[in-house]
Amino acid sequence: MKEDRIIILDLGSTKNTDLARAVRKLGVYSEIHPFDITVEELKNMDHVRGIILNGGENRIVEGKAVDVDSAIYNCGVPMISVDHPTAKCRQQFDEMPSDEKLKQFVFGDCKAEANWNMRNFISEQVESLREEIGDKKVLLALSGGVDSSVVAALLIKAIGQQLVCVHVNHGLMRKGESESVVEVFQKQLHANLVYVDASERFLSKLEGVSDPENKRKIIGNEFIRVFDEEAMKLDGIHYLGQGTIYPDIIESGTKTAKMVKSHHNVGGLPKDMQFELVEPLKQLFKDEVRACGTELGLPDYMVNRQPFPGPGLGVRCLGAITRDRLEAVRESDAILRDEFEKAGLDRRVWQYFTVVPDFKSVGMKNHARSFDYMVIIRAINTVDAMTATIEKVDWDVLETITSRILDEVDNVNRVCFDMSPKPPATIEFE
Numbered sequence: 163m164k165e166d167r168i169i170i171l172d173l174g175s176t177k178n179t180d181l182a183r184a185v186r187k188l189g190v191y192s193e194i195h196p197f198d199i200t201v202e203e204l205k206n207m208d209h210v211r212g213i214i215l216n217g218g219e220n221r222i223v224e225g226k227a228v229d230v231d232s233a234i235y236n237c238g239v240p241m242i243s244v245d246h247p248t249a250k251c252r253q254q255f256d257e258m259p260s261d262e263k264l265k266q267f268v269f270g271d272c273k274a275e276a277n278w279n280m281r282n283f284i285s286e287q288v289e290s291l292r293e294e295i296g297d298k299k300v301l302l303a304l305s306g307g308v309d310s311s312v313v314a315a316l317l318i319k320a321i322g323q324q325l326v327c328v329h330v331n332h333g334l335m336r337k338g339e340s341e342s343v344v345e346v347f348q349k350q351l352h353a354n355l356v357y358v359d360a361s362e363r364f365l366s367k368l369e370g371v372s373d374p375e376n377k378r379k380i381i382g383n384e385f386i387r388v389f390d391e392e393a394m395k396l397d398g399i400h401y402l403g404q405g406t407i408y409p410d411i412i413e414s415g416t417k418t419a420k421m422v423k424s425h426h427n428v429g430g431l432p433k434d435m436q437f438e439l440v441e442p443l444k445q446l447f448k449d450e451v452r453a454c455g456t457e458l459g460l461p462d463y464m465v466n467r468q469p470f471p472g473p474g475l476g477v478r479c480l481g482a483i484t485r486d487r488l489e490a491v492r493e494s495d496a497i498l499r500d501e502f503e504k505a506g507l508d509r510r511v512w513q514y515f516t517v518v519p520d521f522k523s524v525g526m527k528n529h530a531r532s533f534d535y536m537v538i539i540r541a542i543n544t545v546d547a548m549t550a551t552i553e554k555v556d557w558d559v560l561e562t563i564t565s566r567i568l569d570e571v572d573n574v575n576r577v578c579f580d581m582s583p584k585p586p587a588t589i590e591f592e
């Protein structure tokens with residue numbers, strides 16, 4: 163990679179990513195590494211212009227305060243420290259430096275060039291992907307979500323028809339979602355796309371299953387089975403593309419953080435599938451992934467898509483999934499998304515969706531007694547998905563959504579708004 167870089171060494175900070183993002187915001191590439199990196203490893207990296215020793219509350223590891231190898235202090239690269247009392251560098255900060263001070267360090271002391279942007283990133287990735295992959299083929303599970311869509315667009319630009327995308331419609335997609343994957347990737351970007359309509363297969367496996375854990379397991383296992391079958395039909399695949407992004411890497415790789423998450427992958431593919439991995443987004447933060455998708459020409463609704471659970475609408479059609487309630491979830495979700503977009507809430511609210519429970523309530527329709535399902539609307543905001551607050555949706559917007567759902571969605575006679583923050587409630591219901 164040709165960009166100048168600032169290395170952040172994690173000495174127990176909980177704010178490594180904030181710092182890395184602050185540096186990248188200045189247009190300079192920044193990467194986080196563990197405190198015990200060796201000076202040789204550092205020297206093997208290209209274009210290292212500066213080092214930030216980033217200390218903090220997790221500085222005690224196995225009873226000892228951590229520090230970098232003394233050779234790193236003498237490696238001749240400009241260095242500052244943040245909240246690292248035993249640092250042996252000239253300039254030390256007690257807390258994250260202001261933008262001005264960071265600028266002074268990055269451009270003044272380190273003389274770094276501001277050349278980190280998505281255009282450069284894409285052209286470099288295209289070049290290195292072509293070199294790495296040669297004339298071999300790459301398989302990619304394309305969900306239509308942000309990460310796999312951006313990986314697909316990048317790989318299409320780099321290797322065109324050598325990329326084989328497999329999209330599985332498990333029947334639990336949102337309204338129009340699978341169709342838009344086909345429209346964008348097959349019709350517009352001319353991708354080599356295998357579209358598998360496995361709805362019937364998933365729905366029949368799920369029939370009568372009401373336990374949320376079992377539902378998730380069945381969906382996950384069936385997904386692997388379908389993907390496996392499709393992969394077996396293909397010849398000469400050498401690589402597997404994955405939408406791993408930078409937070410996946412740092413969350414599973416840091417040596418001081420308390421919470422360690424497992425690495426992102428395609429739901430645990432069978433071990434006997436011998437693929438090498440291609441993970442072209444592994445340097446990017448989520449907002450950079452979105453910017454990369456936009457630069458690659460993906461539509462706005464795809465790159466700004468809100469998070470959507472792997473098991474899809476299956477966990478929003480509560481209890482044992484029935485086709486009538488699944489349709490009610492899908493249709494009401496489409497109305498909610500449409501009205502949120504019209505009200506400009508789609509950009510502001512982190513996640514919003516509808517849920518249909520598996521019981522009925524009494525109502526009146528066309529002057530007669532009705533006994534039908536209810537739709538629950540949920541709209542939440544969060545920073546890290548660990549806690550969540552409720553969006554105070556404007557009353558008029560809620561009324562419009564309610565009357566549209568009651569008018570347009572079959573088998574529904576009641577609409578509720580979920581007021582519960584996380585905790586004690588979770589974001590999803592199952």
Ligand SMILES: Nc1ncnc2c1ncn2[C@@H]1O[C@H](COP(=O)(O)OP(=O)(O)OP(=O)(O)O)[C@@H](O)[C@H]1O
Nearest residue numbers: 303304305307308309310328329330405428471472
């Ligand atoms: N219906 C699907 N068809 C094909 N691939 C899928 C499907 N659902 C999930 N995948 C694959 O599994 C990966 C992990 O799925 P997950 O639901 O955890 O999404 P994610 O981490 O948000 O990524 P994305 O933004 O690409 O959906 C996806 O990146 C994609 O490669």
